[in-house]
Amino acid sequence: MYEKIVPPSQGSRILFQDGKLVVPNDPIVPFIRGDGTGVDIWPAAQRVFDAAVEKAYGGDRNIVWFKVYAGDEACDLYGTYQYLPEDTLNAIRDYRVAIKGPLTTPVGGGIRSLNVALRQIFELYACVRPCKYYNGTPSPHKSPEKLDVIVYRENTEDIYLGIEWAQGTEIADRLIKILNEDLIPATLEHGKKRIPLDSGIGIKPISKQGSQRLIRRAIQHALRLPKPKQQVTLVHKGNIMKYTEGAFRDWGYELVREEFREECIIERESWILSNKERDPDISLENNARKIEPGYDNLTPEKQAEVREEVKVVLDALWESHGNGQWKEKVMVNDRIADSIFQQIQTRPNEYSILATMNLNGDYLSDAAAAIVGGLGMGPGANIGDGCAVFEATHGTAPKHAGLDRINPGSVILSGVMMLEYMGWDEAADLIKKGIAAAISNRQVTYDLARLMDPPVEPPLKCSEFAEAIVQHF
Ligand SMILES: NC(=O)C1=CN([C@@H]2O[C@H](COP(=O)(O)OP(=O)(O)OC[C@H]3O[C@@H](n4cnc5c(N)ncnc54)[C@H](OP(=O)(O)O)[C@@H]3O)[C@@H](O)[C@H]2O)C=CC1
Numbered sequence: 001m002y003e004k005i006v007p008p009s010q011g012s013r014i015l016f017q018d019g020k021l022v023v024p025n026d027p028i029v030p031f032i033r034g035d036g037t038g039v040d041i042w043p044a045a046q047r048v049f050d051a052a053v054e055k056a057y058g059g060d061r062n063i064v065w066f067k068v069y070a071g072d073e074a075c076d077l078y079g080t081y082q083y084l085p086e087d088t089l090n091a092i093r094d095y096r097v098a099i100k101g102p103l104t105t106p107v108g109g110g111i112r113s114l115n116v117a118l119r120q121i122f123e124l125y126a127c128v129r130p131c132k133y134y135n136g137t138p139s140p141h142k143s144p145e146k147l148d149v150i151v152y153r154e155n156t157e158d159i160y161l162g163i164e165w166a167q168g169t170e171i172a173d174r175l176i177k178i179l180n181e182d183l184i185p186a187t188l189e190h191g192k193k194r195i196p197l198d199s200g201i202g203i204k205p206i207s208k209q210g211s212q213r214l215i216r217r218a219i220q221h222a223l224r225l226p227k228p229k230q231q232v233t234l235v236h237k238g239n240i241m242k243y244t245e246g247a248f249r250d251w252g253y254e255l256v257r258e259e260f261r262e263e264c265i266i267e268r269e270s271w272i273l274s275n276k277e278r279d280p281d282i283s284l285e286n287n288a289r290k291i292e293p294g295y296d297n298l299t300p301e302k303q304a305e306v307r308e309e310v311k312v313v314l315d316a317l318w319e320s321h322g323n324g325q326w327k328e329k330v331m332v333n334d335r336i337a338d339s340i341f342q343q344i345q346t347r348p349n350e351y352s353i354l355a356t357m358n359l360n361g362d363y364l365s366d367a368a369a370a371i372v373g374g375l376g377m378g379p380g381a382n383i384g385d386g387c388a389v390f391e392a393t394h395g396t397a398p399k400h401a402g403l404d405r406i407n408p409g410s411v412i413l414s415g416v417m418m419l420e421y422m423g424w425d426e427a428a429d430l431i432k433k434g435i436a437a438a439i440s441n442r443q444v445t446y447d448l449a450r451l452m453d454p455p456v457e458p459p460l461k462c463s464e465f466a467e468a469i470v471q472h473f
């Protein structure tokens, strides 16, 4: 079954039955050490996980680690270009819950991302990246504690599908010719636009099914949050990319109307309802005027459309959501992608779950992590139906590799997410407590040390930070 690795002789498999994870007391969990700083981070993180589980359950539970290979380490064991061996894929398939360090992806050529490949192979369609502040963490931001968001990033499509052709290749040239001479002129709205002949070409597919399964999970998560955080913001650049990013937004709202009607309210609907709550006799026209900026300058047809929208919302929702009932529902709104980068800094406490497409979520999760302390504090999970791979938001940080100095916090917090996913909350809570205490005590690695006032000198090593966390359990 496995070519070069041997599963542990002890331990049991995590199962997935009736849509639920069944976790034994001794689950076998495959791990990938990772390239670059993976050599530093992984042993530090494993030390923390094992100590937390031991302390929380006094030996009644333990994780049985199963080392599997990807990236440079895999090539060393399996041979040249064997970056993601079948053994590794089989182990993740067999054991369902895995954790990994970062893996290198070359820029401009060479192999496609192994990280992305894992997400696509196992349909880990939701990349979940919480950005939450730990007391005492230094931050370039004035009020980092106000940010408490979870980026829910679509993880399998968008430009990450990797359908690209390099400039000057035969297929790129053929495609450009077909587009310029046939498809673009045949589409009236494109007018005289033409693709420059010396272009590389990339394809950005955004599917309805891919968008909705991600947004569905985001809404389900919001329903589990306390009331003030019950909000999902659909992030998109739909003003420019109407049929991909704009469609993501529209499919999100469609999903709300079709599957979560009782539980959710769309922001624009809440305006219509509250207009009537403030003025029970408000006409459709005046309600429409209040929700649509520039209503009076619209064509009569457009004005009629807005009035119709108001009528449809009031007819459908007044009874179930009116008179303030909508305030108890999950609020679903949308924001244009560039503005959300500003909003999480200027109005951080107004946001909760940010549902994004793949590229926007990639950018946004690094930016949000920066507010709460940087990439050393950015955990993540790639979640599908019955399978999950946990990994930090950051990459291999090669210049720090092997120096025992990088912050293992993100992988440790990814492990916290893994323990919570397994239902081992007691161990997860211990780790969170240990991290918070170590940071408040100024026991931190270089990245946080340099931001502290006064700076911590000398900072802790990667392994020492792990030890400090354990001492604070
Ligand atoms: N999921 C994955 O495996 C990912 C892999 N990658 C890959 O990683 C490689 C390197 O990418 P790169 O663009 O340099 O991005 P990285 O995220 O690896 O590192 C960029 C910078 O972020 C800071 N940083 C990263 N990790 C930590 C940490 N644990 N603690 C503290 N600071 C940290 C460091 O800043 P400073 O030096 O200023 O302290 C580092 O130099 C590329 O091949 C890329 O494709 C990238 C992202 C995700």
Ligand SMILES: O=C(O)CCC(=O)C(=O)O
Pocket: 103, 104, 105, 113, 114, 115, 116, 362, 393, 395
């Ligand atoms: O796979 C990679 O190399 C980069 C991926 C990445 O940046 C991310 O998932 O956040």
Ligand SMILES: [Mg+2]
Pocket: 362, 363, 366, 393
């Ligand atoms: Mg990234």
